[in-house]
Amino acid sequence: xxxxxxxxxxxxxxxxxxxLVALETLVVFWIFRERAGVERxxxxxxxxxxxxxxxxxxxxxxxxxxxxxxxxxxxxxxAHVVDLALRLRLIGPTKDAA
Numbered sequence: 001x002x003x004x005x006x007x008x009x010x011x012x013x014x015x016x017x018x019x020l021v022a023l024e025t026l027v028v029f030w031i032f033r034e035r036a037g038v039e040r041x042x043x044x045x046x047x048x049x050x051x052x053x054x055x056x057x058x059x060x061x062x063x064x065x066x067x068x069x070x071x072x073x074x075x076x077x078x079a080h081v082v083d084l085a086l087r088l089r090l091i092g093p094t095k096d097a098a
Contacts, residue, residue: 014058021047021054042090045083052076 007013025047032040052075059068 009061011058011061014054014061018051018054018058021051042083042086045079045086049076049079049083052079 025044028043029040032043052072056069056072056076059072
């Protein structure tokens, strides 16, 4: 049997976590299927950022070189920017900002 630390730091574990994040996204979308708009887009952006960071970890673990690592990090950055923009749009300007 594989020791826990070895399993957690393995490529199959990262793949399993990515699959669980994808499943979580689908379940949340199904739960909020009647609601459209910012909530679902924000969830998608946040989860996409997490998946991109997991892909970064995976590309480093399997030693793919710098190209895929940079692409995965760029995807994470883009997803985080979209998530932040959606959150700021959701909050909107405050009444006290004059």
